[in-house]
Amino acid sequence: MAIDDVMTAKEIKGKYGIGLAEAEIIKNTLIQSVRQMSWIHMRGAYSTIIRDMMDLAESIHWITEAGTQQVATSEGCRQFGTCHNLMVNLLVKEWGLENMHPGDIIITNDAYRGGLHECDLNAFTPVFWEGKPVFIIGGGAHFLDMGGAVVGSLNLTAMTTYEEALRVPPMLLYAQGIPVRPTFNLLIENTRMPRYMLGDLRAISGALRVGEKRLQDIIKRWGLEAIRGGVEYTLDYCERLMRKAIREFPDGVYEAEDYLDDDGMELDKPVKLKCKVTIKGDRMEIDFSGSSRQPFSGLKTALIDGTRPILGVKLILDPYNNEINAGSMRPIDVIIPPGSVICALPPASVGLHMDPGERAINVVDEALSKAAPDKGVACGVGTCGGWVAGGPDMRPGKDFAMFVFAQLPTTGSGGCAKGDGLSFGSPVIGNMRDCIVEFLEQECPIMLLSREAPIDQAGAGKYRGGFSSCLTPHFLSPGIFGAGGDRCRFAPPGEFGGGSGSPSFCYRLTEPFPPTWRGVTPVKYTKPMYGVFDEKGRPDLENGIMGQGAEQPSGHFTNQPLEDGTTFRAYVPGGAGYGDPLERDVQAVRLDVWNEWYSISFAREAYGVIIDPETLKVDEKATQRKREELRKRRERGEWKVPVAMFRPWPLESLDEIKEA
């Protein structure tokens, strides 16, 4: 039976045994408690990826006879929050509540037990009240190195978890409040950054201790029965929101599919992600049947995509309410076919889970956009576009200490029915921040020479996509590096007539500071690293060949040698466009040109807007004629919205750019 959208104070008192005010206070206290845990975790962490980039999240779970129910999760990397609901249920089944004691902290990073990948270590502790466990609280974060063959532990070519990284089944990190020395030693002695490992383990443990005390305080303040009522109210509240949002979509079956370029090993085989979303009333089922089988490389996931798509659903259905918990998941069942790219079978490697996760959300959102175009969102970048570098830090005074840096650039989201895509945000699975450059340069032998949005990157549309950052790191020590640069072959697709965002590609620069304008450097100063290029080395998805003249045949690679003095520039895709670009407000196009987001040539070729290069004013009559011409050519199949990309890419000198 569907729950009513709105409950009166009297109904709340009758159902939960507490007043509306108490229910709301308890709900928000739980949310604030989990936020406080994350702030403690973030401030205490040693690693840039946790402390500065917020690759962490905490969660609170209520224990019931039917299983545990996640009641609150913090901002930060929200995929932790979604996976913890499954993880804690599996943990309780395996470990047993009867074997948990006050002060215990149990850790695991096992993707086959509901986790993300080996680098994401999770810690859980029971919260006792009057001798019984009533809550389990969890924390998760990306640890920079978890051992294995590759610095940074993201080993693309590992086919199994055995050669990937240290796989940690549930183990006690603290037993009744006492550190378990063998567990600490196992982690510290088998990973490359022991100082960071120790600091980050203590940070996550400290966050759980704070959360434990906070929850005990609120139980003492309100009483356990009131807390039980408040927890059930909070779960039902999120369930009501989600059911209400689903009901607003028409019943039906909506399908979508998209592709990962390849898995980095079988280069001629794109990896398909397919989903079917069925909506009936206030219920939804997401079925990923028809997706590719698990690839050989680590570019796949285990169980997480049974829960992570809730982030995509939330984005489309209910974007204005921040809370996500098990109540939000009640109306939705997710089918992940065992043996597929998003339900790999053990012991297959799953270290590069990020891009399959992004693509799974892309296809869910694409399917939901078909259900309700007025709420639709075009594809975001669909890749984390990250790179990992590591090795000995050879700067004076650093004593050859190992460094690992995992970079996750800010990214653009797709345009939507209500406006342009967000620029410099986060991939959907992340909700994280970019690094703080000064800290990066202090802690790693890397100088970040530029971080900017390249011109003509966002997909054209009535509402254009968002812009992503393009990064130019310069390395001061040798080492190894790898990249997760998907969407080289399959640029983020537009919705409802919108154009694709620009694809991924990467150049090695022959000198650190070549002449550059808005992310465009003449080919003379570049060597293609990965991407689709023409025969002269210019990025060109529509006419080029994947890997032509490039060092790497794929955007997915790891363990490549890095020489001291290397400089490269990585271009993350742009968000895709929503709706017909020929219907975009002419003055909005002019503003984008004035701001150097778009070139005059792209405004003409993708939007049909003619802008005077001297005055930057729109020629209204010429624009009308151009748009009419493009419409007619489109009807005849002679024109389609071009993929976002700066077309007059210079070969020798920036002077070749006559029309910017």
Added chain:
Amino acid sequence: MGIEHIIYPRPVEEYIYLKKVPTGEKCPECGSNNVSRYPVICSLGAKMVVKCQDCLCALRYETPAPSENWPPYQPVTDGWEASIAG
């Protein structure tokens, strides 16, 4: 538990589909006989759902039997007595 639940081969099929098994039950909500049982991830974790395929009414969520391999990985030590270290 045995090691058959921790090591699996890679599937031979290029694309993977989940098979829903009809139960022959009647949906209590819409009366349809189109009811099937299959593995899902839901708010209670990894379960087998018995669900009407016409109205998506979940008749019940069941704990999977070990032979159903859901979720696929099941620790060899499942059911062992716990030591002081877990």
